[in-house]
Amino acid sequence: MNNSAPVITVRDLRMKFGDRYVLNGIDLEAYPGQIIGYIGPNGAGKSTTVKIMLGLVEGYTGEVSVLGASPSDGSVEYKKRIGYVPEVADIYDTLTAREYLTFIGELYGVPADEAESKAYRLMERFGLKEVFDVRIATFSKGMKQKVLLISSLLHNPDILFLDEPLSGLDANSVMVVKEVLALLAAQGKTIFYSSHIMDVVEKISHRIILLADGRIVADGSFEQLKGQVSGGSLEQIFNQLTGFNEHQDIAEQFVAIVQEV
Numbered sequence: 001m002n003n004s005a006p007v008i009t010v011r012d013l014r015m016k017f018g019d020r021y022v023l024n025g026i027d028l029e030a031y032p033g034q035i036i037g038y039i040g041p042n043g044a045g046k047s048t049t050v051k052i053m054l055g056l057v058e059g060y061t062g063e064v065s066v067l068g069a070s071p072s073d074g075s076v077e078y079k080k081r082i083g084y085v086p087e088v089a090d091i092y093d094t095l096t097a098r099e100y101l102t103f104i105g106e107l108y109g110v111p112a113d114e115a116e117s118k119a120y121r122l123m124e125r126f127g128l129k130e131v132f133d134v135r136i137a138t139f140s141k142g143m144k145q146k147v148l149l150i151s152s153l154l155h156n157p158d159i160l161f162l163d164e165p166l167s168g169l170d171a172n173s174v175m176v177v178k179e180v181l182a183l184l185a186a187q188g189k190t191i192f193y194s195s196h197i198m199d200v201v202e203k204i205s206h207r208i209i210l211l212a213d214g215r216i217v218a219d220g221s222f223e224q225l226k227g228q229v230s231g232g233s234l235e236q237i238f239n240q241l242t243g244f245n246e247h248q249d250i251a252e253q254f255v256a257i258v259q260e261v
Ligand SMILES: Nc1ncnc2c1ncn2[C@@H]1O[C@H](COP(=O)(O)OP(=O)(O)OP(=O)(O)O)[C@@H](O)[C@H]1O
Pocket: 017, 018, 022, 040, 041, 042, 043, 044, 045, 046, 047, 048, 049
């Protein structure tokens, strides 16, 4: 399937919170240059898997290897080669963009002056150079999202984990970011792209992994997934593979309740 060695290997990954298993045996390998659309219903276990690979969630069983390191060993070096954009970020918004990005760059081992210069130039490309010295607290949602994207890339990581990375971005910025991801993948970076926006996932992913109830229920290119079911779009494939065909009923019940007063 791919000539290079995998950058991520996951074997029989299981995780339980309390008595409940949220991951029921995940197996996957990810290779350089792949954009992997990592999708699934709310609560399927996407964030949990990613957080395990990032070393942020412990207590799993099975084998996880990221860039040759095992998160459960307490390895930290491999983390310098990873970028992460969480869905909800605790961004230090009392800081200015300059302060925040320089700080994050340094955390990843980039010298302060390099991080600052790079951050400024990246902010400039996103149309944000005028607010480099403005506190992030005053930024719009899309502006904050751009800062997060920049912060995940300052150290030129080999693997990127992105959770709804286009959230809040305007149509022009979306085009830029999609192109940036394609170029990074073409350079051999591996991108794990979690999103609920199916048409974007369908277009940008080389490979799509669909998780449901803590299990992988599909793994392949969009064309391969289309061959498995009778759906034309990724949204339809998602609905079929997760056994969901009640949207009309649910919507009608929902509106009926709204109309009760
Ligand atoms: N720290 C935790 N303690 C207890 N349960 C948790 C914890 N983190 C996640 N869970 C549970 O694990 C399940 C999977 O959650 P996870 O956040 O991985 O889902 P997800 O696929 O990322 O969902 P979404 O699409 O809504 O972001 C959910 O049922 C969630 O309630």
